[in-house]
Amino acid sequence: MKQRALSLSKTLLLSHNSKGLPAIRCISTKEAIDRRHHLFDLEKKRQLENIGRIEKIEVNYKGVPNDCTLIMNKDISTPYDCARHLGEWHTESSALALLDGTVYWDMHRPLTENCTLELQRFNIAEPQQVNKAFWRTCSLVLGACATVAFKDSVPVHLHSFPGPDIRSGSFIYDIDLPTLPDWKPTPQELHTLSAEYVQLCRKQLPIERLDVSQELALEMFVDNQHKAKQIPSIAKATGKVSLYKVDKFVDISKGPLISNTAQIGRVAVTSVHALTGSPDSEVKKLYRFQGVALPTGVILNHFAFSILTERAKKLNSARSPINPFADQSNPAHESIAARA
Incomplete structure (x- = not known):
């Protein structure tokens, strides 16, 4: 990849003065990532410590090899923990959980009450929600790769990614590169981005979810002006913001996402528009x-994958926060406030 698109980028850390205007100082992307990761882990530890007395819940599992009842810990045990009781095949193949036949749940998200549990795989009869979680996860991982792909001198500000639309033929992430007004990536640069993506997936990383307050989310993303402006709208309904962590990378998504990056197989970063x-x-x-x-x-x-790759090179017309010519008619596209 060219000199300009290697190593880490710079980002901005914002703090607010008495007039409410941001005071700006530069920190590296690695510092920003490490800071969010540290705050994520601190909040996760705090939430676990606040659980107090451990209560038991009944999880009625339905599926292969046999239906059974599992006694798990409320607000601690996850569908992934349930899958571990069933066997290694279940932990590796289960991408999503279905609770009480209606609610799709992250595999690493703690269970909060008695429920019926079904484990969702990619080959189930009705895979629509699993496919959406997969596409949504691919977008989030793309943001993680793009964040660390550029050199020190290139600021990278993640903006957002629209809701998953499998029919579009590509997953996407919209990114602000303020110092590259006319960037057109070379085939080698796209290949390097793809290699970064594959490397991350091969680490077999669990995808963790954590719901945090609006105040903490704003503190965590104070270095990113785009996400800081989106957070109040995201938190408006419940006062909470759903965060996901892959390795040290933390991002915002309403979820659910799949269980592990190892569940992402063949992948290619095809284009940048x-x-x-x-x-x-x-x-x-x-x-x-x-x-x-x-x-x-x-x-x-x-040959078959090359057809998919060629299609994914074409501009995805999903709703854009700044592009008035984007497709606004497709109800599958979510607003920026709703997030990805």
Whole structure:
């Protein structure tokens, strides 16, 4: 990859003065990532310590090899913990949990009450929600890779990714690169991004979820002006913001996401398109990073995957926060406030 697109980027840490205006100082992307990761772990530890007396719940598992009842710990045990009681195959293949036949639940999210549990895999009869969780996860991981792909001198500000739409043919992440107004990635740069993506997936990282207060979310993303502005709208309904952590990378998503990066199989970052805003838009330009992936275990020959790759190179017309020409008619596309 070219000199400009290697190593880490710089980001900005914002603190508010008495007039409410941001005072800006530069920190490296690694420092920003480490800071969010540290705050995430501290909050997770605090929430666990606040549980107090451990209560038991009944989890009625339905599925192979046999239905059974598991006695688990309220607010501590997760569907993944339940899967561990059933066997290694269940932990590796289960991407999502279905509670009481209606609620889709992250595999690493603690269970809060008695429930019926079904484990969802990619080959189930009705995989729509699992596929959406997979696509949503691919977007979040794309943001993680793009964050660390650029050199020190290139600020990288993640903006957002629209809701998953499998029919579009690509997962996406819209990113602000303020010092690269006319960047057109070379094939080698795209290949390097893909390699970064594959490397992250091969680490077989669990994808953790944590619901935090609006105040803590703002503190965690004080270095990112785009996400800081989105957080109040995200928290408006419940006062909470759902965070996900992959390795040390923390991002915002309403979820649910799949269980582990090892469940992302063949993948390619296919293209980057410039999105230009209207003259009165606060953000003049975003870059839409696009990619395509298959779940682990789904096998396609090189020719078939190349067809998917070519399709994923075309500009995805999902709703854009700054592009008035994006497709606004598709109800599958979620608003920025709703998040990905």
